[in-house]
Amino acid sequence: MRRIAFVPRPAGFRFYHTHVVAGADLNRGTYTGQVGPLYIEPKDNPGAYDREVFLVLKEFEPSFSRGGDMAMDFLAGEPLKDLQEMGKKADNEAQEKTKGYEVGYELFSINGKMLGHGEPIRVKQGERVLFHVLNASAGETRSLALPGHLFRVVALDGNPVPAPTDVPVLWLGTAERISAVVEMNHPGIWVMGDLADDDRKRGMGIVIEYAGAKGKPQWTKPKPFRWDYTQFGSPNASPAKPDETIEMTIVKHNGALNGFNQWTLNGEAFSMQAMKPMYKVREGRRYRLQFRNASDDIHPLHLHRHSFDLVRVGGKPTAGVIKDVVMLGGFQEIEFDFVADNPGLTLFHCHQQLHMDFGFMALFDYA
Numbered sequence: 001m002r003r004i005a006f007v008p009r010p011a012g013f014r015f016y017h018t019h020v021v022a023g024a025d026l027n028r029g030t031y032t033g034q035v036g037p038l039y040i041e042p043k044d045n046p047g048a049y050d051r052e053v054f055l056v057l058k059e060f061e062p063s064f065s066r067g068g069d070m071a072m073d074f075l076a077g078e079p080l081k082d083l084q085e086m087g088k089k090a091d092n093e094a095q096e097k098t099k100g101y102e103v104g105y106e107l108f109s110i111n112g113k114m115l116g117h118g119e120p121i122r123v124k125q126g127e128r129v130l131f132h133v134l135n136a137s138a139g140e141t142r143s144l145a146l147p148g149h150l151f152r153v154v155a156l157d158g159n160p161v162p163a164p165t166d167v168p169v170l171w172l173g174t175a176e177r178i179s180a181v182v183e184m185n186h187p188g189i190w191v192m193g194d195l196a197d198d199d200r201k202r203g204m205g206i207v208i209e210y211a212g213a214k215g216k217p218q219w220t221k222p223k224p225f226r227w228d229y230t231q232f233g234s235p236n237a238s239p240a241k242p243d244e245t246i247e248m249t250i251v252k253h254n255g256a257l258n259g260f261n262q263w264t265l266n267g268e269a270f271s272m273q274a275m276k277p278m279y280k281v282r283e284g285r286r287y288r289l290q291f292r293n294a295s296d297d298i299h300p301l302h303l304h305r306h307s308f309d310l311v312r313v314g315g316k317p318t319a320g321v322i323k324d325v326v327m328l329g330g331f332q333e334i335e336f337d338f339v340a341d342n343p344g345l346t347l348f349h350c351h352q353q354l355h356m357d358f359g360f361m362a363l364f365d366y367a
């Protein structure tokens with residue numbers, strides 16, 4: 001047993017999980033159930049809702065496959081030609097011409113129950129329900145829709161957004177969190193679930209049941225919708241100028257590690273022994289990280305011990321969207337700023353277990 005005492009901060013919706021390296025062992029790391037939500041009550045809470053419901057999205061029974069069927073085209077922004085060229089070059093140099101291993105799942109759940117097996121969420125007409133949604137996956141992107149309803153996104157990764165906005169679908173990369181209010185104004189019995197039919201049929205959903213409604217839970221597919229972080233930001237605010245800019249280019253090396261894809265940041269795969277790559281920062285300075293993704297995969301980028309401010313996403317400038325995980329689209333760029341305000345070794349990594357275990361990590365240290 002180990003007992004740890006700490007002051008929880010910042011307030012908001014957080015994610016706790018094992019950080020063990022799983023590598024090729026699907027019984028370790030975040031492939032297991034060693035994950036959960038943690039809510040740190042803010043000091044002030046206007047409470048503009050009637051009740052709160054926490055939802056943890058999690059897959060079980062993982063297995064290896066070659067190639068996957070994950071949604072790719074839902075993020076705003078277009079792929080960049082030079083990054084595609086760079087990716088093509090890496091593919092040509094790859095040791096294996098087949099795609100590296102990916103992980104798929106048999107079972108899908110919300111709050112530990114497959115769709116139709118747990119208690120429904122029972123609501124009354126006119127109720128405002130604040131959902132706190134956590135994607136606790138080891139590597140999947142998740143979506144969530146509730147037919148006939150909109151989600152008013154009020155916080156991302158536990159941090160209130162400058163511009164709360166109504167959206168028909170939520171999209172969450174691994175480890176991302178969304179807090180959104182749904183006004184229950186469309187009586188019936190509904191499936192709130194993932195847009196991927198296979199995943200929803202194998203459990204990724206939960207029933208919403210209005211008082212007095214009868215019948216089978218209904219699902220209808222929402223219209224295509226692009227997820228754009230900048231719609232929740234301040235359109236006119238310009239972020240403070242950074243003291244320093246660090247560029248990181250992400251490259252995939254197909255099957256380079258016994259059939260597993262290897263990931264490099266600026267040409268280096270992270271090594272636990274060498275503790276490289278390592279970036280030095282100075283306390284109090286503002287750093288801009290510019291990520292260039294030369295792979296077709298979406299990466300949920302995560303920085304430990306700091307929150308960051310999105311600056312540019314898919315070519316669009318923004319400000320005020322504070323996060324600790326953000327999805328970087330295939331062959332796209334993203335920029336965010338963080339202030340070095342928490343001295344100590346700080347890990348940066350892709351939150352996909354399969355990526356961080358095979359090179360996609362870096363360390364920041366304070367000078």
Ligand SMILES: [Cu+2]
Pocket residue numbers: 297298299300350351352355356360
């Ligand atoms: Cu990744």
